[in-house]
Amino acid sequence: MNAPFKTDKTAKQKPGLTLLIAAPRGFCAGVDRAIEIVERALQKYGAPVYVRHEIVHNKYVVDQLREKGAVFVEELDEVPDDAPVVFSAHGVPKDVPAEARRREMIYVDATCPLVSKVHRQAERQIEAKRHIIFIGHEGHPEVIGTMGQVAEGQMTLVETVADVAKLPFAADVDLAFLTQTTLSVDDTDEIISALRARYPDIVGPKADDICYATSNRQAAVKQIAPASDLVLVIGSPNSSNSLRLVELAERCGTDAKLILRAADLDPAWFEGVGTVGLTAGASAPEELVREVVDQLAEWRDVHEETLFSAVENMVFKLPRQLLD
Numbered sequence: 001m002n003a004p005f006k007t008d009k010t011a012k013q014k015p016g017l018t019l020l021i022a023a024p025r026g027f028c029a030g031v032d033r034a035i036e037i038v039e040r041a042l043q044k045y046g047a048p049v050y051v052r053h054e055i056v057h058n059k060y061v062v063d064q065l066r067e068k069g070a071v072f073v074e075e076l077d078e079v080p081d082d083a084p085v086v087f088s089a090h091g092v093p094k095d096v097p098a099e100a101r102r103r104e105m106i107y108v109d110a111t112c113p114l115v116s117k118v119h120r121q122a123e124r125q126i127e128a129k130r131h132i133i134f135i136g137h138e139g140h141p142e143v144i145g146t147m148g149q150v151a152e153g154q155m156t157l158v159e160t161v162a163d164v165a166k167l168p169f170a171a172d173v174d175l176a177f178l179t180q181t182t183l184s185v186d187d188t189d190e191i192i193s194a195l196r197a198r199y200p201d202i203v204g205p206k207a208d209d210i211c212y213a214t215s216n217r218q219a220a221v222k223q224i225a226p227a228s229d230l231v232l233v234i235g236s237p238n239s240s241n242s243l244r245l246v247e248l249a250e251r252c253g254t255d256a257k258l259i260l261r262a263a264d265l266d267p268a269w270f271e272g273v274g275t276v277g278l279t280a281g282a283s284a285p286e287e288l289v290r291e292v293v294d295q296l297a298e299w300r301d302v303h304e305e306t307l308f309s310a311v312e313n314m315v316f317k318l319p320r321q322l323l324d
Contacts, residue, residue, distance in 0.1 A: 005112045017270070017300035019293065020228055020307055022220035022279035028213030029314040030112030031056045031283050034089035035065070037110040040322040041086055042069050045106065050085040052076060052092065053141055054112060056283035057239035059260060081105060090141035091115045093148020113207040114181050114211045115142055115318050119149045121205055126150050130203060131169065133158055135191050136180030140240055164194040175202045179209040182240040182282075184247065185218050190244050209296055210313060214241045220309040221245050221279055225252035228277035230269060234259050234288050235281030242281030249277070262295040270299065 016030070034055050041049045047069025054062050054072060062072060070086075076099055079085045084106040089095065091111040100107040105262070111119075125132050132155040136143040147155050158164055169175060177195055179188055188210060195202055223230050231249035233257060235242025242258060249256035254277070259265060270276070280289050296302050 001140050003064055014301040015227075016272070017296060017302050018275040019068045019296065019302050019304045020224040020275060021289070021293075021304060022276045022277065023306050023308045024213070024216050024310055024312045025218060026234075026280040026282070026284050026286050026289060028211070028282040028312075029316045030089055030114060030211070033235075033316045033318065034110040034112070035061060037108055037318060038065050038070055038086055039068065039320065039324060041084055041108055044322060044324075045084040048083065048284055049251070050079040050083050051088065052085060052096070053088040053090065054238075055086065055088050057236045057242075058283040058285070059236060060288060061283065061285060064099055068155040071288045076100060076103075076105075079105070084108065084111050088141065089115070091119060091145030093145055096149065108321060110319075111145070112181070114209075115145070118146055118178055118181065118205075118209050118300070121178055121209075122146060122149045122155070125178070125203070126154055128174075128176075128203075130174045130176040131156065133167070133175055133177040133195060133202070134179070135159075135177060135183065135188055137183075137240060140180065142182065146178070146180070158191065158195075161190055161194045161214070164191060164198060167198070169199070171199060171201075173199075175199050177202055178205050179205075180240070181209055181211040182214050182244065185215055186248075186251075187212055187226075190261065203267070213312065214244070216310045217241065217245060217279060217282065218248055218311060220307070221248045221277070222252065223307050223309050224277035224279070225249040225254040225256075228254050229273040230254065230275075231277040231279070232265075232292065233258040233279055233281065234261065234284045234292060236260060236283070239281045239283055242284070245279060245281060259292070265292065265295055270296075308312075 048071045050071045087109045089112045233245045246256045246258045
């Protein structure tokens with residue numbers, strides 16, 4: 001006669017973990033459009049298609065496109081004259097497409113339409129004979145591209161309120177301000193307030209330059225961070241909007257980690273942690289979010305909750321040359 005089945009009471013149960021997943025998160029309309037532009041260019045022209053700079057700031061996305069035949073370069077002089085080239089979503093200085101036209105190259109501009117809007121605003125302010133104060137992070141591709149829309153000396157970069165105090169302009173100088181699209185909403189408001197206090201007649205854009213996706217993802221972090229013991233942000237170290245999410249969570253008093261993907265997770269981070277917030281920067285795909293959730297589920301008994309702070313339905317048109 002078989003012995004009765006006995007339950008192993010010594011088997012350990014995985015401790016529970018509440019996972020607060022931010023919504024919206026991940027890809028924005030500009031990133032979706034840029035990736036599709038590269039994919040359609042590969043279909044239309046065949047591999048290789050060259051891309052000047054990372055199409056978006058995410059290694060996983062760049063590696064996937066590289067496997068399909070995209071070749072990423074830093075400058076246009078690395079691209080053969082007869083090869084198609086795509087300009088990244090961050091935008092490029094005016095002299096880059098001018099050089100492509102001079103060389104009679106096939107090029108496709110994947111600049112996010114919201115960045116292109118800032119470029120047009122810069123041109124209008126210069127036409128109005130105003131000097132532009134540009135709020136942004138020095139060296140970021142979007143800043144380089146935007147400052148490259150006007151002649152040298154027509155735009156001055158500021159990064160902090162302290163920079164505003166150092167500006168050399170008199171109060172009666174005709175000034176305008178514009179901003180990078182991926183900044184901290186709160187920090188930018190402080191800088192704009194300092195500009196208006198020092199230069200009451202400074203002209204600003206009719207609508208906020210910080211893009212809807214950046215604002216929405218920051219609002220979502222403000223919702224999940226206070227209820228979390230730890231916030232995980234999926235994104236690249238060179239992604240401005242992802243870095244701002246980490247900073248925002250920390251300002252809410254919550255420890256935060258920037259990770260590229262699940263392989264970056266350290267089990268030690270979760271000791272004594274009962275609730276984790278999870279979000280992704282605008283250039284991080286949803287599959288990396290699920291990869292992180294799956295890894296956490298191997299270590300803990302995960303209970304997922306999605307917290308919605310906004311619904312996004314923005315779609316940007318593709319360049320006409322890829323719709324033929």
